[in-house]
Amino acid sequence: MSNARNIKHLYARAGFGIRFEDLHDHENWSANKAVRKLFKASADIHPITILTENIDLRPQTNKTDEEKIRIQEERNTQDKALNLAWITQLSTTDAQLREKMTLFWHNHFACNIGNAYYEQQLNNIERENALGNFKTMLLQVSQSPGMLQFLNNQQNQKGHPNENFARELMELFTIGRGNYTEHDVKESARAFTGWAYDGKTGDYTFRPKAHDDGPKTFMGQTGNFCGEDIIEIIFSHKKTAEFISTKLYRYLVNDVPDAEHISQMANVFYKSNYEIKPLLEFVFQSNWFYDDKNIGNLVKSPVEFLTGLNRQFYITYQNPDVLMQFQRTLGQLLFRPPNVAGWPGGKNWIDSSSLMYRMKMPSIILNAGVIDFTGKVDPGDEAYLASVRKQQMNVIKRVQAQPNWNKFLKEIPEDTSKIQIAEFMLEPKLNPAVIAQVNQAANIKDTIIQIVSTPEYQLC
Incomplete structure (x- = not known):
């Protein structure tokens, strides 16, 4: 090879x-x-700091309906700003490995709450530790306001243990199903009582009065365990x-x-x-x-797919909202995992409708929605040309994406054949259908748009 x-x-x-x-x-x-x-x-860490205010820390007063609507609009603005800040960082950073792993941990520690400031904080914990120590990251994630809120550990108190966090800690974050008992979940929940964050400052705080300091038996060991002890025992396995x-x-x-x-x-x-x-x-x-x-056997997640396109073609967006629309359409909106288990991934990314969208999207972004499969249009067909121009104008107005074709094409050595370009652009080995399609293309630009509009481009 x-x-x-x-x-x-x-x-x-x-x-x-x-x-x-x-x-x-x-x-x-x-x-x-x-x-x-x-x-x-990827050695340097570039945290995302787009959000500077935590809306939840504003003084709580009786608000009018208009004020409530305005605050919700502010939350929506923060959600959008955070999403676009990360998709931009993914698409432009030199620290590819750190961001690729931050994306992995973002799904591993799935969290979906109505506070973008806490989500930014959690995202930065994942980024900082993405290539560091998993145990350190887990502890920081577990003590982050976002996760404490999402998995209800705010409500986990002595005498009334809430088992949600304790269960997901084992089932999803560390050891997996089949390696612990229901009794372990109950005893672990008692150990995490008192783990909370301060509603006035947003900082992690341990509340001794809410903590159950009685003896607990967890995974065969007995002691007056607190949350850190539970984590150590889990990691010993x-x-x-x-x-x-x-x-x-x-x-x-x-x-x-x-x-x-x-x-x-x-x-x-x-x-x-x-x-x-x-x-x-x-x-x-x-x-x-x-x-x-x-090689070439994994389905790109929607974010990997979009990020790869953006990076390859140096794409800029005059209407960045379209990036969120693309994420929603393809089924992976950053910071909005479907549930506590995150996105299932793999072949689950593709069904008949999402594959259709995925194959159409490169032509929308790179060529205003047109894939010229033959490279030969009858110049006399005015009605056809008019409809294409109208379609292109609609797409240009809506999407407002600018690939830097000059920069992209300049990188391709002059003597590179269409087949060599296809071999570079696609991870799987070329099959006869792709080869035939590529050979039909009228020019290099058409060749490339056809390549990125194939099912094979969905694989990495």
Whole structure:
């Protein structure tokens, strides 16, 4: 297998794809060197700080209906600003690996509340720890106002334990179903009583009076456990390393788990005391990561799909609201996971209607909605041309997206064939249908629009 293909695959999985000029610069690198460079580019942390006011911390007074409507409008404005700040960062950052992993943790720690300021805070916790220590991240996430509110730990008090957070901590965040009992959930909930945030400051606070300090028996151990003790016990079980490794394998390698490879990953993760960087280095430097069966076999999430397009074609949006419309249409609106388990991912991203939207979207963004499949239009067909022009004007007015075609086309070496372009743009190996389609295209621009409008472009 060519080195270029390996580098392309690495960037598709550890980031959001690679551009022509970067592949040309990097194709002689070893995989290890490329991995080092990816980590180096992601060493700096760029938190999102678009929101500076927490609306929930305003003095609570009896509000008129008009004031309530105005506050809701402010919340909507904050939601939109946060979403667009992150999709912009995903689309422009050099720290691809950090943002790719922040996207993973965003879904792993799914949280959907009506406070964008707390969501920004949680997003920055995930970004800061995305390549750091999983245990540290889990503790910070667990003590964040967003998660305490979302999983009802604000209401978890001595004598009236709320089991919601304790259950999801084990089922979704750490060890997975089948590795704990209902009794463990109840005892764990007691240990997390008193974990809360201050409604006046928005800061985490431990409330000793609300905490149940009696003895608890959890996973076979007994003591006056608090929340930190529970987390330590959960992490002492290797099943936690296996659970996270399985999820990461499905995100980065293959949707069909490979028990042997996941076991290797879990060993690395467990022995490093849950450091994320050594685990990712192990995956990206393993020969099996570059096996044919692991290339071009994952369905891009809607955000990966949009981000990849934006990065590849240097797209700017005069009407950024359209980016949220695209996310909604494709079924992944950032900061709005469908439930506590997050987006299911994998083949769940694609059904007949979403595939139709996905295949149409590149032509909408790149060419005002037109895919010229033949490259030959009868110049005498005025009615057809008029309808195309009208359609294009409608799309241009609505979408207002500007790809930088000059910059994109300048990166392609002059002697590159249409087939070579298709091989670069698509992760799966070319099939006869794609080859026939590409060969029919009238020019390079039409070739590229046809390539990104294929089902194969949905894979990475």
